[in-house]
Amino acid sequence: MMDKLRRFQQSLLGWEEDQEDDFLIGSDCSCSLSPLQRLYAFAVCLVAGLAFLLLSLIVFARPIKFAVMFSFGNLLAIGSTAFLIGPVQQTRMMLDPVRIYATSVYIISVILALVCALWIHNKVLTLIVMVIEICALIWYSLSYIPFARRMVSELLISCCDTDLS
Template identity: 35%
Template sequence: MDKLRRVLSGREENEELGLTAQVLDASTLSYSTRVKWFVICFAGGILCSILGSALLFLPNGIKLFAVFYTIGNLAALSSTCFLMGPLNQLKRMFEPTRLIATIVMLLCLVLTLCAVFWWHKRGLAIIFCIMQFLAMTWYSISYIPFARDAVMKCFTTCLGS
């Protein structure tokens, strides 16, 4: 709003600002814009994953499934960049509590595409997609306090009884 007032009053002070300040001023998004793009990107990711699952049963559909499912997971993962910023997202992804889940998730994204396009192994591609899902779920619940502990406790009680 201040920028608009400066321009309308004829007092544009951008020449006094450095290049870095001008770039940062032009690239900041409002909170509502960030939330809108998060929802758009996340919904697009879910839509791609569902579309990939629907294409699985077509002839040669395993390739489409692997590509759309992987793109969907990448879109859902990158949607959080709109909420916290890309650098902060990368820092949080590689924190010690999320490091293993992040590595497994990224590795499975790559291995899914390798299994389909280079190795031509349908079963392996599906296994890697399942591992993508599990790693993405484990990574996602790491942002909820005590959620991992609750899931581990649930599994140990179910398997222990």
């Protein structure tokens, strides 16, 4: 089974047999999970995160519950990739100079959304921070697609650029 999984992974990613950097083993070799267990953990964590995201839409009218469920779902979904590439590599990728600002804004907005929802109990402030969190998540996600942030920036500039003369 593991051999089939490894061959499928290599064919999918175009890797050679003797390539050292195994995607499922990652750079964090201290993990005691097998590659198949890591795939299962990734899938479970991702599905749970997506379930929380979908369930948060049901309670959208209640900003405090929405903020908690949405933020927790986002953290689960993003954290799921740590099972595939390892937490050390995940952290390195998040702190890469290309996405350090998006990561910082995203993490701060998640923390602020939870603080506004759980301690301050201010619905308006919670919604404002949630909008910032969603925008930061989109901007962070676009950093993994080559030239995506530049295209979106140019599109927004061209849409917002109006000639008033």
